[in-house]
Amino acid sequence: MSKKAEFSTIRKIFAPIWIKGPISNFVSDHLVIVGDAAGQSKPTTAGGIFSCGVGGIFAGRAIANYLETGKxxxxxxxxxxxxxxxxxxxxxQLFARKLLERLDNTTINKLFESITPQIIKEISQKEDFDFHTSSIVKLLGVKGSFETAKTFIGGEIKKLMK
Structure with a gap:
């Protein structure tokens, strides 16, 4: 064991994560689709441990019931x-993603500059990251939402002027 073993990468696998929201039908005939394949990953972050995991639980229970009843x-x-x-x-989250995808770097920087240490503290201590869109809007408040809208509109006007 005094020698270090050599290693090599056999193959790298890359797979995209669907972030356009859930598919229209999770169940088709006798096929049950769950997780990333069902579009259960968050549109904003592509995270999905909770939403996909809960989907798996719901699917498992539904399958168990189906096997008992045949319905x-x-x-x-x-x-x-x-x-x-x-x-x-x-x-x-889909709506937020569509808006954010349109922003240029300057506008994104302005949005990040509007996030105060107090907002970060409140998000970290009180809010549920798995359901984060309403938390962010609530923490920004009316003034913050107005500033965000103003920044976004300014970015859109700049695009039109080019």
Whole structure:
């Protein structure tokens, strides 16, 4: 064991994560789709440990019920439960992503400059990162939201003037 073993990379695998929101049907015939494949990764961060994991739990329970009853409606309950828990949040995150993708670097810098240490402290101590869009809007408040809108509109006007 005194010698170090040599190693080599056999192959690197890269796979994109779907961030355009959930697919329209999690269940098709006898196929149940969960996690990244179902679009259950967050549109803003591409994270999904919680949302995909909960999707797996809901799917597992739905499958167990289906195996007992044979009713397809038991499988469809999986999507209903997932959308009830995450649907509104994912809609907000998709909207935020569409806005943020349009921003230039100057506008993004201005947005980051508006984040105060107090906002960071409040987000860190009180808010739920898995449901973060409403937390950020709430912490920015009316004045912060107005400044954000002003910065965004300014960036859009600059694009039009080019």
């Amino acid at each position: 397809k409606s038991d499988l469809e309950e999986y999507q209903i439960k997932w959308e009830k828990k995450f649907g509104k949040e994912f809609e907000k």
